[in-house]
Amino acid sequence: MTALWLKAALLPSGWQNDVRIEISGTLISAVIVGTPARPEDERADIGVPGLCNVHSHAFQRGMAGLAEHRGPSDDDFWSWREVMYRFLDRLDPDDVEAIAAMAYIEMLETGYTRVGEFHYLHNDPDGKRYQDPAEMAARVIGASEATGIGMTLLPVFYAHSDFGGAPPKHGQRRFLNDLDAFARLLGACEDILPTDGILGVAPHSLRAVTVEELRELVDMRRGAPLHIHAAEQLKEVEASLAFTGARPVEWLLANAGVDQHWCLIHATHLTEAETDALAASGAVAGLCPVTEANLGDGIFPAVRYLAAGGKISTGTDSNILIDPAQELRALEYSQRLSHRARNLLASEARPSVGRRIFDEAHAGGAQALGVTQGLAVGMSADLVVLDAKHPALYGRSGDQLLDSWIFAARANCVDAVWRAGRKLVSNGQHKDRENVWRRYKAVLDRILAL
Ligand code: NGQ
């Protein structure tokens, strides 16, 4: 048994002082409030629960910053996608594992303890299937095991380039499966899932799957997380209207049985009616505010959606920058810029913006990744220790700590991270950063020279 004693910790009951958290194996076995530290306890100042990163394409970390350069025509999401397709063309399974491990270390070091890996790189560089259908999936799982981050694997079904079953493009050849091959992939993933890994399913988008395929995919893992990209770009909304007569989220809500197991990634472009209906569905909106800003997607109507009781979570998506505090900051700031007002994602009952969006992302993230979590008995021991000596946090207490972490810190405020009972990050650094960095560096040296 290990015990961690915290001056202050954010428990399900709120902030508490002098908290002793006992860990047996991977789980929290006791939480005692208002108790002095014992000599054998590890001591820290501020503890909050670890967060879920609900949407990652880990390999894209390797090209972060390399698409911020104007191309021959006006750049937008679609021209970025071409750059991204050219980058992934070169990656072999070892490369993906090395890049994913580096990305997962950055996630752990900034306070994420579980990742939803929206994994669609299945085939070899020629588009041929590997002998083992889970060849590539095994690499992102391997990266999660090597770094210790929790894994919710979301194998992606991708078969078409646009609505109506349009044939896939050359750049998409590594993503493709038919339904039988995809069922085999799911089976192979099940066999290699880590102990507390979760396996969901991810129809890529309404562009990449047909209505008939979506119906079968929904049945493949009932009750497990189901993630889909939806309404990120206006072009997709227009194509959906032209093809189905309905907007993407409107169509999903009317036809696909969207419920609490679903996570709609982005859901950027919503009418007021769609916003309210999505909130009422019980599904989680998987927002990726940093990537959405980077790609010029648009602004999610978070004020109305939260007021309607909608559930949110955040993801790092393209991994252009990995940090949950910056995702939450970008989310609130996008609302301030569009409404020209302040403190928009707080409410009268929950006046701290930082606390409100941290709590929402924590709860919605767990739901979206198929786990329950928090600093309570029986939960996985996933805990983030904030650095009380960081200038942005000094002199703050309670919810002010979250407000200051999210809005006032330039650098990362995370001092230590415990995940499934193991201390993986100390003094802001993952214990295996050096090895993972060396391997990442060798891969980047090679692929950037190609
Ligand atoms: C992806 N990323 O799957 O990596 C996508 C681009 C697409 C974002 N949507 C591909 N942010 O949507 O067609």
Ligand code: ZN
């Ligand atoms: Zn995505």
